[in-house]
Amino acid sequence: MNRVEFSQRIAKIENPTETERRIIDYFDKHFMSIPYGKVIDICQEIKIAKSTLGRFMIKIGFNGFQDFKKSTLRPEQRRNISPIEHFNKERNIASGIEYIARHFTETTENINSTFAKIDKQDLEKTISLICDPQKKLYVIGSATAHSLAEYFYLLGRYIKKDIILLDANIANLPHKLVDSRKGDVLLAISYYRFSSVTTRLIRWFYQHRGETVVITDRAVNPFSHFATALLLMDSRHDGLFSSRSAGFVLVEALVNYMGEVTGNELGDNFNVMESLFEEFNVFNK
Incomplete structure (x- = not known):
């Protein structure tokens, strides 16, 4: 069930009560x-009892x-399906070269379709937030997304002195966040299957510190509420693992801008960094 189908069900409610209207607005x-x-x-957020929500759902x-x-999430999202479960082993690959060529084609399609569909207002907002010299910037990514986060950080x-790389070790987060303040920015990268640590951090940061920018590959996700x-990145790939190419290109573009x-x-900053390398x-000379 998508948003349109949900709206069609809502439209059938005649004279919704004030409480029902709050539930509808929230959903x-x-x-x-x-x-x-x-x-x-x-x-808690709607300020209603669980039984009230239950009755509304039945209605x-x-x-x-x-x-x-269950009606909203696809089966693989409900079960948090692993890459090996959706891997198609029946495809015929003539050669390694053919496979690499197809991968390059899919990568290009992901990058182009991502930019064509990306929310330009949210992109402008992202650029404004991460480029603001007055705002401290925190960056996190779990599993494969950690590599993208670390690339952005390094x-x-x-360019920016107040930038902190966080890791998914939840015991370390309080040490890294102790100096965070209202108005700071969190840049979080999380692909399906979504990291529970990243999800909890996004929610906490949004509620207690300030602005959150989230890069992800699924429109239905646990954190758009707090972003x-x-x-949204396209991550389609016929192979074992979904593609991170569009996310990498975006991260690279943002840091260069x-x-x-x-x-x-x-x-x-460059002079200090180069002197430290020296x-x-x-690096080899």
């Missing part, structure tokens, strides 16, 4: 993240909230 605003929500959290044709979730350190800006708009501080003999 309309947060439709893409609600399937990953917990009943107790949703009811619009579901057996309850869990039934609604290049970003040339100031949400950037940060360099474009940075003032005198850019030269100072001091520790990091």
Whole structure:
């Protein structure tokens, strides 16, 4: 069931009560993240009892909230299916060269379709937030997304002094977040299957610190509810693993643009960084 089908069910309610109107408004605003929500959290935000939400679900044709979730999420999302389960072993590949060529084609398609469909308002918002010299920037990504986050961080350190790389070790997060303040920005990268640590951090940061930018590959996800800006990446791939190509290109473009708009501080940072490389003999001469 998609948003349109849900709206059609809602439209059949005659003279909705004030409480029903609050539920409808909440579901309309947060439709893409609600399937990953917990009943107790949703009811707290709407300020209703669980039984009230249950009765509303029955009124619009579901057996309850869990039934609604099942109708909204695809089967693989409900079971958090692993890559090997959806891997198609029956495809015929003539050669390794053919496979590589097809991979390049799919990568190009992912990149182009991502930019064509990306929410330009959210992209403008993202650029404004991460380029603001007054805002401290926190970056996180779990599993494969950690590599993208680290890439952004390593290049970003040339440009921005107040940038902190977080990791998915939940015991370390309080140490890294202790100096965070209202108005700071979190850049979070999370692909399906979504990291529970990243999800919890996005929610906490949004509620207690400020702005959150989320890069992900699924429109239905657990954190769009708590994203100031949400950037959706195409990640289609016929192979074992979904593609991270569009996310990498976006991260690379963002960090390079940060360099474009940075003032005198850019030269100072580069000079200090290069002197440190020299001091520790990091690169071969």
